[in-house]
Amino acid sequence: MLLQYAERLKLLGTETAFAVLDRITSFPPERQHHIISFALGEPDFNTPDHIKRAAISSINANRTHYTPSGGILPLRESIAEFITESKHLKVNAQNIVVFPAAKLVIGLAILTCTNPGDEVIYPNPGYPIYESMIKTFGCKAVPAPLLERNQFNYDTNTLRDLITTKTRMIVLNTPNNPTGSVLNNQNLEAIADMALEHDLWILSDEIYSNIIFDNQKFHSIAELPGMQERTIILDGFSKFFAMTGWRLGFSVTNPQLATTFARWATNLISCTATFIQDAGIVAMQEPKEESLAMVREFQARRDLIHKLLNEIDGISAVKPRGAFYIFANVTKACQNLGLKDSIEFQDYILDKADVAILSRTYFGARPPDENDHFVRFSYCISREQIIEGLARIKQAVENP
Numbered sequence: 001m002l003l004q005y006a007e008r009l010k011l012l013g014t015e016t017a018f019a020v021l022d023r024i025t026s027f028p029p030e031r032q033h034h035i036i037s038f039a040l041g042e043p044d045f046n047t048p049d050h051i052k053r054a055a056i057s058s059i060n061a062n063r064t065h066y067t068p069s070g071g072i073l074p075l076r077e078s079i080a081e082f083i084t085e086s087k088h089l090k091v092n093a094q095n096i097v098v099f100p101a102a103k104l105v106i107g108l109a110i111l112t113c114t115n116p117g118d119e120v121i122y123p124n125p126g127y128p129i130y131e132s133m134i135k136t137f138g139c140k141a142v143p144a145p146l147l148e149r150n151q152f153n154y155d156t157n158t159l160r161d162l163i164t165t166k167t168r169m170i171v172l173n174t175p176n177n178p179t180g181s182v183l184n185n186q187n188l189e190a191i192a193d194m195a196l197e198h199d200l201w202i203l204s205d206e207i208y209s210n211i212i213f214d215n216q217k218f219h220s221i222a223e224l225p226g227m228q229e230r231t232i233i234l235d236g237f238s239k240f241f242a243m244t245g246w247r248l249g250f251s252v253t254n255p256q257l258a259t260t261f262a263r264w265a266t267n268l269i270s271c272t273a274t275f276i277q278d279a280g281i282v283a284m285q286e287p288k289e290e291s292l293a294m295v296r297e298f299q300a301r302r303d304l305i306h307k308l309l310n311e312i313d314g315i316s317a318v319k320p321r322g323a324f325y326i327f328a329n330v331t332k333a334c335q336n337l338g339l340k341d342s343i344e345f346q347d348y349i350l351d352k353a354d355v356a357i358l359s360r361t362y363f364g365a366r367p368p369d370e371n372d373h374f375v376r377f378s379y380c381i382s383r384e385q386i387i388e389g390l391a392r393i394k395q396a397v398e399n400p
């Protein structure tokens with residue numbers, strides 16, 4: 001008997017960055033120990049103690065049963081309050097649905113707001129799960145280039161040209177993984193105009209919106225007139241509260257869509273773990289000193305790595321404005337070293353310097369007119385390791 005699998009599986013992508021980690025784990029233990037890794041996209045900080053204590057108390061109080069699918073009311077209320085403060089949006093619990101991963105919102109937004117054959121525009125370079133979900137759910141994935149010369153913002157004319165009668169949704173990610181760019185007001189306003197003119201949904205991935213530097217104020221496209229109703233905000237606890245392993249995220253949408261998302265939750269997961277939701281309330285309500293200190297440390301590291309990268313012959317990098325990534329242009333270094341592209345550069349740096357970085361190709365295929373080569377550094381390691389890692393790269397690039 002030949003078991004049949006769904007055709008759509010051929011379109012299901014992955015976060016191939018894990019391939020680099022697999023390579024590292026295949027090294028002998030001493031070598032693994034010597035590797036400095038700029039590959040992983042999660043804070044190196046631990047979850048603040050008061051949040052951990054809240055989860056433990058909740059388990060001890062036997063808060064271990066099902067909850068309503070969309071999340072418990074006190075958590076949805078505290079998220080709504082936090083969003084109202086931090087994103088200048090008027091929302092209440094009816095706008096919020098809690099999930100055991102911000103990531104789920106990507107797939108659910110596409111499943112709920114598109115039909116097979118519709119077109120969805122998404123950032124390139126960008127988080128690889130957008131393209132995977134868009135294609136798997138039968139839509140056409142339309143990459144929109146983020147350009148180095150625009151500080152990794154869009155050229156709005158190029159973006160406008162990508163819209164057809166079949167376009168149903170634009171995915172935004174600000175601050176962006178992998179470039180650390182924050183969409184400027186001109187970009188946000190132009191995209192809002194396009195959405196209103198063509199009646200489009202916006203999926204706004206704001207998972208890094210609280211990791212933002214230089215005293216900027218974060219702006220969501222949902223703040224713009226007429227946009228809140230058509231914007232699906234994806235956000236969560238993973239990054240700002242250093243809670244990646246807890247799996248706690250949420251969506252902010254219009255109330256009707258929130259009801260549908262809660263129904264998806266009923267169908268797929270029943271609900272998010274009760275004690276983790278309880279800990280989420282404490283994260284939202286208590287002072288956020290530790291998270292703010294973490295953001296200050298990320299900013300100091302951003303300054304450091306930006307300076308050190310630009311001091312290497314053949315490497316340059318735009319200064320990121322948020323998240324914890326920097327996207328370095330290594331075109332000249334590749335030429336100097338006789339390397340074909342960013343994959344060869346990534347492998348060369350791993351082999352020669354024992355430093356792990358990620359090639360641009362993990363974040364979407366290069367458009368044909370992109371001539372430069374880029375690699376992503378995640379600076380979720382100490383300043384000492386950043387200094388050591390960059391010294392090794394400098395040596396490998398300048399004195400091969």
Ligand code: PLP
Pocket residue numbers: 041101102103104127173177205207236237238239244248249
């Ligand atoms: N969106 C972006 C841009 C991310 O980089 C990530 C995680 O790395 C996610 C969403 C997923 O977040 P979570 O782990 O909270 O589901």
